[in-house]
Amino acid sequence: MIEIKMNLFGAFKKYQNLENPISLKFNSPVTIDQIKKEMGKYFDSNGIQLILDSAIANESEVLEINTLIQHSCKLSILPPVCGG
Amino acid sequence: MSKFFCDITDQNIDPLSSFRFATDHGHGAQNFFFGAVREMNHGKEVIAVEYDAFIPLAKKVLEEISLEAQKQWGSDLKISVLHRIGKLSVGELSVAIGVSSKHRDESYQASRYIIEQIKVRVPIWKKEYYINGETEWLKGHSLCQHD
Numbered sequence: 041m042i043e044i045k046m047n048l049f050g051a052f053k054k055y056q057n058l059e060n061p062i063s064l065k066f067n068s069p070v071t072i073d074q075i076k077k078e079m080g081k082y083f084d085s086n087g088i089q090l091i092l093d094s095a096i097a098n099e100s101e102v103l104e105i106n107t108l109i110q111h112s113c114k115l116s117i118l119p120p121v122c123g124g
Numbered sequence: 125m126s127k128f129f130c131d132i133t134d135q136n137i138d139p140l141s142s143f144r145f146a147t148d149h150g151h152g153a154q155n156f157f158f159g160a161v162r163e164m165n166h167g168k169e170v171i172a173v174e175y176d177a178f179i180p181l182a183k184k185v186l187e188e189i190s191l192e193a194q195k196q197w198g199s200d201l202k203i204s205v206l207h208r209i210g211k212l213s214v215g216e217l218s219v220a221i222g223v224s225s226k227h228r229d230e231s232y233q234a235s236r237y238i239i240e241q242i243k244v245r246v247p248i249w250k251k252e253y254y255i256n257g258e259t260e261w262l263k264g265h266s267l268c269q270h271d
Contacts, residue, residue: 049177049178050176050249053176054261094267095267099180099184100184101181102181116181121243121244121246121264121265121267122263123219124218124219
């Protein structure tokens with residue numbers, strides 16, 4: 041089993057009923073796209089749109105949508121950015 | 125000695141830290157940009173802004189942006205970039221960018237490049253607090269590549 045702990049940032053933090061990080065469990069390796077679909081189960085329609093507009097990253101890079109995650113790890117979902 | 129310094133901090137930004145780093149006896153130009161929390165946004169009165177960041181990746185992207193600026197405007201550029209996180213009141217500094225270069229054109233252009241890239245690439249988010257008690261996470265620039 042693969043466990044992915046997903047850290048939430050920015051607008052995702054308005055969903056205060058959710059644990060942060062969210063723990064997602066999969067029986068086999070998954071792509072970033074599949075992870076985003078699984079995350080959708082935790083959110084309302086506004087949250088699902090936010091997921092679609094968000095990137096998933098590890099601590100060193102944003103991951104491509106077809107990246108295959110094969111081991112348990114910590115990732116972060118990054119909503120659209122607005123620093124400065 | 126490194127020619128750039130990038131950091132995310134929960135402490136007040138001291139403008140002098142930018143002055144101290146972005147300086148070189150071979151450089152005749154020092155350019156400093158400071159971003160501050162303003163009291164109005166889209167017609168709403170703002171009393172505070174809270175910044176959130178994915179710190180390890182944010183620092184890495186700030187360093188990538190600084191390297192890009194050095195590649196484009198000169199490897200000798202000295203660059204300091206500091207970005208705040210946490211809750212800031214109106215008037216507090218949210219970002220400080222210092223660039224020094226031999227001549228003014230390079231430092232002006234590099235500084236502008238860095239702030240524009242920060243706004244669209246660095247994993248930082250802001251939540252505005254309004255005088256009427258409402259709050260809002262501001263919309264931004266997506267980091268994911270859509271088909």
